[in-house]
Amino acid sequence: MNKTTNGEQTSKDSFLERIARMYYVLGMNQQEISEQLNIGRSSVARFLNEARERGIIQFQIRSDLENSRHTALEKQLAKQYGLKDCVVFRSDDSPNAFETLASQYLNSVLPTHGSIGLGWGRTLYSIGTQMHLCDPRPGLKVVQLSGGSGAKEELVPAASVIQVWAHALRGKPYLFPAPAIARTEESKLGFLNDPSIQEIVEAIRKVSVAVIGIGHTGEDASIISSGLVPGLDSATLSATSVGDVIFHFYDDQGTFSNPALSERVVGVSPEDYLNIELRIGVAYGTGKTRAIKGALNGRLLHVLMTTEETASTLLD
Known part of the structure; x- marks a missing residue:
């Protein structure tokens, strides 16, 4: 037989x-x-x-990025975590090396029309400064996935991320005129009832691609160092969580683990986030290893963009 x-x-x-x-x-x-x-x-x-x-036909795409990517690590990570793609950039000490390479990769995957959603953070802002290297996309909407940080924009870039990306891509910015995290669930509902907020919420639900950073729960986590949530400390966060996407915190297995905080986030919900067709995470650094691994375990990302050092740590 x-x-x-x-x-x-x-x-x-x-x-x-x-x-x-x-x-x-x-x-x-x-x-x-x-x-x-x-x-x-x-x-x-x-x-x-x-x-x-069945693997009888296999494709290899040649690009200028080829020599800058560590394909062996990419294949291992993609296989281990079921990723659609993995982008691991080799070590390079030249200024803006990671950001420049990231923009080149994104130019090959971002749509020319429709809408993309962006998270917050300094990494995404830095990549935005190099997005002028991409092809112009005047038919593209660039949507802010959560509210902003107000006077703390310098510490936690949100609206400025949208502005720099939209300007570089020649796209149309969709800003979220509300705080990222409301004081209470009731005050969040008050924001969501505003017509201008309802418009951005509808735009979020039409996003086909999201590019986000990954937060962690250490003392220097942006949500703590910026004081976005008064009284919140690392010990409280770390008791249940290892990282977050758009301020929705999750545990080692990638299961959302802080519903009380999530209910106060003014922006994309965990459900709407998981409905986005292509979710690209950009994160690196030894301090974020556990957070990245949790996101990968929970299939919160379809694509990971990271560095050689971080990729090696994730596989270890």
């Missing part, structure tokens, strides 16, 4: 390889293949798709 099964498998693989070679190497179109093999044209398309799924 096993011999028969193995024989059938080999025969099927050979057949799929034959179709793949006819299409990609010999340059035959699907109609020509269907006529030569006496099968339907729709079957040719189905067999080509099956050959890709």
Whole structure:
């Protein structure tokens, strides 16, 4: 039985390889293949798709980024955490190296029309200063995924992230005119009832791609050092959580673990965040390793962009 099964498998693989070679190497179109093999044209398309799924057909995309990426680490991380893609940049001490490479990668994946959502933080702001290297996208809406930090914008960039990205991409900025975290759930509802807030909330629900940073729970976490939540300290956060996306905190397994705080976040909800088709996380540094790993465990990201040092630590 096993011999028969193995024989059938080999025969099927050979057949799929034959179709793949006819299409990609010999340059035959699907109609020509269907006529030569006496099968339907729709079957040719189905067999080509099956050959890709079974690894008989494999693609390698050449780009200027190739020499700057650590493909071995990328493959290991993508496989271990089920990522759609992983971007690991090699060590480079030149100014703005990470940000420049990040913008080049994003230029290849961001849509030209529709809308993208952005998180907050200094890393995203720094990348925004290099986004002028991307192709202009005048048909793109750049949406702020949560409220801002008011006078603390310098410590926790939010609105300024939207402004610098939208200016660089020639897109249309959609700012969130509200605090990132309300004092109470009741005051949050008051903000959400404002017509201008309702417009941005609707825009958030139409976002197809999100680019976010990943927060941690240490003493120097932005949410603590900025005092966005008066009285909040690292010990309280770390008791239940290891990191956050858009101020929604999660544990080691990537399960949202601080519902009381999440209910006060004025912006994208955990449910709406998880409904975004492509979620790209940008984070690096040994202090964020546990937070990044939690996000990966919980499948909170589809794509991770990080450094060689951080990637090695995640695999260790």
